[in-house]
Amino acid sequence: MKFLKQVGDYAKDSFQAAKFIGQGLAVTFDHMGRRPVTVQYPYEKLIPSERYRGRIHFEFDKCISCEVCVRVCPINLPVVDWEFNKEQKKKKLNHYSIDFGVCIFCGNCVEYCPTNCLSMTEEYELSAYDRHELNYDSVALGRLPEKVTLDPMVQPIRELAYLPKGVTEPHDLPKGSQRAGRHPEDILEELEQEKAKRQKASADSENN
Amino acid sequence: MESGIDLQGSVIEILGGFGIPAGLAKVIWMPVPMLLMLVAATVGVLVSVWLERKISAAAQQRVGPEFAGPLGTLQPVADGLKLLFKEDIIPTRADPWLFTLGPAIVVIPVFLSYLIVPFGQNLVITDLSIGAFLWIALSSITPIGLLMSGYSSNNKYALIGGLRAAAQSISYEIPLALSVLAIVLMSNSLSTIDIVNQQADYGILSWNLWRQPVGFVIFWVAALAETERLPFDLPEAEEELVAGYQTEYTGMKFALFYLGSYVNLVLSALFVSIFYLGGWTLPIPVETLTQWLGVNEFSPAVQVITGSLGITMVLLKTYLFVFLAILLRWTTPRVRIDQLLDLGWKFLLPVSLANLLITAALKLAFPVAFGG
Numbered sequence: 001m002k003f004l005k006q007v008g009d010y011a012k013d014s015f016q017a018a019k020f021i022g023q024g025l026a027v028t029f030d031h032m033g034r035r036p037v038t039v040q041y042p043y044e045k046l047i048p049s050e051r052y053r054g055r056i057h058f059e060f061d062k063c064i065s066c067e068v069c070v071r072v073c074p075i076n077l078p079v080v081d082w083e084f085n086k087e088q089k090k091k092k093l094n095h096y097s098i099d100f101g102v103c104i105f106c107g108n109c110v111e112y113c114p115t116n117c118l119s120m121t122e123e124y125e126l127s128a129y130d131r132h133e134l135n136y137d138s139v140a141l142g143r144l145p146e147k148v149t150l151d152p153m154v155q156p157i158r159e160l161a162y163l164p165k166g167v168t169e170p171h172d173l174p175k176g177s178q179r180a181g182r183h184p185e186d187i188l189e190e191l192e193q194e195k196a197k198r199q200k201a202s203a204d205s206e207n208n
Numbered sequence: 209m210e211s212g213i214d215l216q217g218s219v220i221e222i223l224g225g226f227g228i229p230a231g232l233a234k235v236i237w238m239p240v241p242m243l244l245m246l247v248a249a250t251v252g253v254l255v256s257v258w259l260e261r262k263i264s265a266a267a268q269q270r271v272g273p274e275f276a277g278p279l280g281t282l283q284p285v286a287d288g289l290k291l292l293f294k295e296d297i298i299p300t301r302a303d304p305w306l307f308t309l310g311p312a313i314v315v316i317p318v319f320l321s322y323l324i325v326p327f328g329q330n331l332v333i334t335d336l337s338i339g340a341f342l343w344i345a346l347s348s349i350t351p352i353g354l355l356m357s358g359y360s361s362n363n364k365y366a367l368i369g370g371l372r373a374a375a376q377s378i379s380y381e382i383p384l385a386l387s388v389l390a391i392v393l394m395s396n397s398l399s400t401i402d403i404v405n406q407q408a409d410y411g412i413l414s415w416n417l418w419r420q421p422v423g424f425v426i427f428w429v430a431a432l433a434e435t436e437r438l439p440f441d442l443p444e445a446e447e448e449l450v451a452g453y454q455t456e457y458t459g460m461k462f463a464l465f466y467l468g469s470y471v472n473l474v475l476s477a478l479f480v481s482i483f484y485l486g487g488w489t490l491p492i493p494v495e496t497l498t499q500w501l502g503v504n505e506f507s508p509a510v511q512v513i514t515g516s517l518g519i520t521m522v523l524l525k526t527y528l529f530v531f532l533a534i535l536l537r538w539t540t541p542r543v544r545i546d547q548l549l550d551l552g553w554k555f556l557l558p559v560s561l562a563n564l565l566i567t568a569a570l571k572l573a574f575p576v577a578f579g580g
Contacts, residue, residue: 014555024539032266040271 035169044155045148047162048122053105055123056098058141062117065091069109069118077103098141100126101134121145214330216241241333245322253470256530257284263531267538291466294459302456303360310357311457311464317346318471324400325478328488328518332401339400340392343479344385347434350472351377354443357465358453369452372545373443376433379552380440384430386560387423390567391416391483394579404487406579412491417484419578422563424484426556428529431476433552436469438537442545473533474526481525488518 039046048054065082081095110118123145128134149156158170158179165180167173216237223233258273258281265272273280298304324339326332336342351374358370392398394416395406407414417424433440444452454465481487490497494514498505505514543551571578 021536021540025535028267028535028539031269032263034269036265036269036271038269038271 035171037169039157043153044157045151046159047148047156048124049159049161052120052122052124053107054121055100055126055136055145056103056105056110056141057119057121057144058096058098058138059117059119060093060096060138060142062115063093063096064115065093066114068112068114072108072112074104074106074108075102078109096138096141097135099135101131122147216330245325245333246319249319249322249471249474250467252474253467254284254288256470256474256527257287259527259530260534260537263534264538267535288463291459291463294462296459296461297456299362299456302362306356306360307456308461310353310360310453311461311468313353313356314350315353315464315468315471317349318468318475321346321475325475326400326404326482326487327522328515329401329405331488331515331519335399335401338398340388340398340403340483344381344388347384348377348381350434350468354453357457361453361456363456365451366453366455369443369455373436373453375545376436376440376442376548376552379549380430380433380556383426383552383556383560384434386557386564387420387427387430388483390420390423390560390564393564393567393571394419396579400482400487404482404489407486408489408493411489411493411496412486415484415486415489420484420563420567422559423567424480426560426563427483428480429551430556431480432533432536433548435472435476435533437473437533439540439543440548441542442548473530477526477529477533478522480529481522485525487525488522490517490521 063080065080067080069078070076070080077098079095079097080093082091082093084090085092105120107120110120121144126134148154158173160168162179163170163173164177167177216234219237219240220230220233223236224230228236261283262272262280264270273283276282276286298307321343323333324336324342326335354373354377355370358366358368358373361367361370391403395403397403397406403416407416432438436443442452444454454462457465494517495505498510503510505511567578
């Protein structure tokens with residue numbers, strides 16, 4: 001009887017295994033009918049999110065060579081080359097550079113820069129043949145990246161945060177469709193209208 | 209009843225009209241179907257490679273190849289061309305003869321097996337009376353080639369991969385042969401033509417699938433293992449071995465392995481459709497259809513239509529199984545080598561033996577339904 005039980009259990013296991021494979025097949029079969037979520041990269045690009053931390057932008061003229069960026073950087077990465085101008089009694093910046101082969105894009109330097117001469121751009125295509133090419137000097141840091149939405153060669157694709165509620169597929173959205181939630185300016189307008197209404201009501205009650 | 213188109217007969221007749229003797233006409237005719245079969249097998253491979261890439265892309269919500277030709281249909285051709293122009297490397301201190309012969313020994317039997325694949329009553333290269341046996345015999349040559357190429361590569365990964373491939377092929381050869389034997393027992397013939405004809409009487413109802421459900425599943429599982437498709441692609445397991453017995457192969461020799469595996473997949477699917485799904489027969493028998501439509505079954509036009517319908521049926525059934533294999537590839541995880549051998553020896557072998565014995569018993573008990 002023990003043998004029969006073993007045989008029965010084995011058969012049950014086999015049937016269960018077959019059932020699970022069938023369920024798995026149903027899942028993959030279901031996936032076949034779905035639209036690809038591919039972004040066809042060189043032709044289509046995702047619009048980076050608002051606070052995307054891409055390559056750092058640097059404005060030479062604003063920099064006061066205080067070296068706060070170097071101090072807040074986890075690895076003291078920015079290289080600030082300055083000399084003291086004795087006549088003006090001011091630091092004079094000669095050269096500034098950040099090596100993006102080493103940078104982790106934490107944004108601390110941007111956060112702490114007292115004159116806002118550092119900022120984050122949405123540029124993320126930093127590939128180079130030689131990693132020394134990633135050491136950006138003050139001129140390279142001063143270049144602004146081209147916006148994805150303004151590039152005529154590229155179809156900008158909105159990422160998930162920019163899509164209306166319940167939509168996950170940016171490709172065939174109708175024109176003018178907005179992201180989930182309301183724009184801040186709409187909320188502000190509404191608030192102001194409410195405020196005006198309240199003021200009017202109070203003015204009316206005072207009159208009566 | 210001798211139905212279907214006899215192309216060989218008519219070509220010999222036409223050539224005879226030009227004053228060419230029958231023997232010579234036959235010699236002229238002979239290479240045509242062979243070449244046609246070679247081309248058909250290769251095109252079948254290109255189609256299944258394209259299908260594999262497109263279906264796997266769809267299953268993963270990707271796009272898949274789309275730039276080479278319309279919908280990426282030329283992608284397999286591009287792949288082949290790329291492999292053709294790659295440098296052919298033989299590793300140092302490898303055995304050059306075995307290394308070169310290996311892929312050929314893997315591929316040639318697979319192509320030879322197309323000898324007995326029927327696409328219609330007379331659309332077969334040779335109607336051998338030992339057809340099914342020939343296929344079993346040919347497919348057991350493959351492990352030798354795998355072992356040879358693994359052994360001669362002068363590489364430990366290749367050696368282990370070759371050994372694993374041979375072990376797998378041999379373990380799954382037996383349940384495969386046993387389930388074919390059950391079919392043969394019911395059809396009273398080893399000829400693929402007879403096996404199909406025996407399933408032709410009542411359309412879809414008389415297909416072997418209903419009488420051999422267990423054998424069908426075993427055959428398909430064993431065929432997947434034979435062709436090294438995904439739940440059983442242990443010989444080339446990328447994570448454990450680098451790429452199995454083909455680690456050291458480049459260029460055309462690698463392409464031969466690749467081609468061989470896909471030809472083998474299409475071939476196995478063809479055999480599933482021939483052994484279990486009634487080959488070129490329609491789900492509703494042609495005779496019934498012609499009766500309904502009120503046309504003469506033997507008129508030339510109807511013959512051509514039914515002939516091409518038959519080819520379509522074979523391809524449809526075959527590619528259904530190719531599709532299933534691709535879907536399985538993206539569904540099931542790879543088994544471990546001990547699980548693989550357990551499944552082969554402890555499950556499929558006894559079950560297929562029992563299936564064979566039960567088929568024999570049923571054949572004795574109900575000779576009407578089981579081909580007594």
